[in-house]
């Protein structure tokens with residue numbers, strides 16, 4: 001069984017510019033600058049990256065909700081320097097009984113405030129793990145990769 005099959009598929013959701021694609025590219029070892037995401041992007045059976053518009057425009061929520069039903073892990077991506085959170089109403093209902101994880105991006109920014117953002121995320125219904133990351137901190141990305149892809153450090157180094 002592949003690693004992806006063992007850990008299940010994840011889907012990144014979050015506002016425009018939260019850092020989803022940057023993270024997605026790093027997770028899959030792509031050293032390229034993120035361009036604006038226009039459509040759902042699939043990485044095999046492991047992961048789905050979504051455009052921020054699906055999250056920020058209520059008329060597009062149904063697309064996220066439909067897709068969320070078909071993934072094992074929902075991962076909410078939120079920047080460390082943004083102190084409001086608008087998780088779409090109903091999105092979490094699809095996930096009753098399942099953990100929803102969060103990734104707090106841009107921890108390198110001067111206004112980053114992890115405790116404040118973590119409290120916000122818990123209030124919004126994030127029940128699973130919260131991972132602080134920065135693209136400038138490779139160790140933070142290793143932890144997330146391990147969690148989402150089930151890959152350990154040695155596998156990464158070989159890749």
Ligand SMILES: Nc1nc2c(ncn2[C@@H]2O[C@H](COP(=O)(O)OP(=O)(O)OP(=O)(O)O)[C@@H](O)[C@H]2O)c(=O)[nH]1
Nearest residue numbers: 016017018019020021022034037051052106134135
């Ligand atoms: N300083 C800093 N900037 C970051 C980090 N991660 C992402 N960014 C920047 O944030 C901006 C937006 O990143 P994207 O990955 O395109 O954001 P997105 O969530 O995919 O946005 P949409 O595709 O519009 O939904 C880019 O300029 C990234 O370089 C980080 O860890 N630190």
Ligand SMILES: [Mg+2]
Nearest residue numbers: 020021036037
């Ligand atoms: Mg994107």
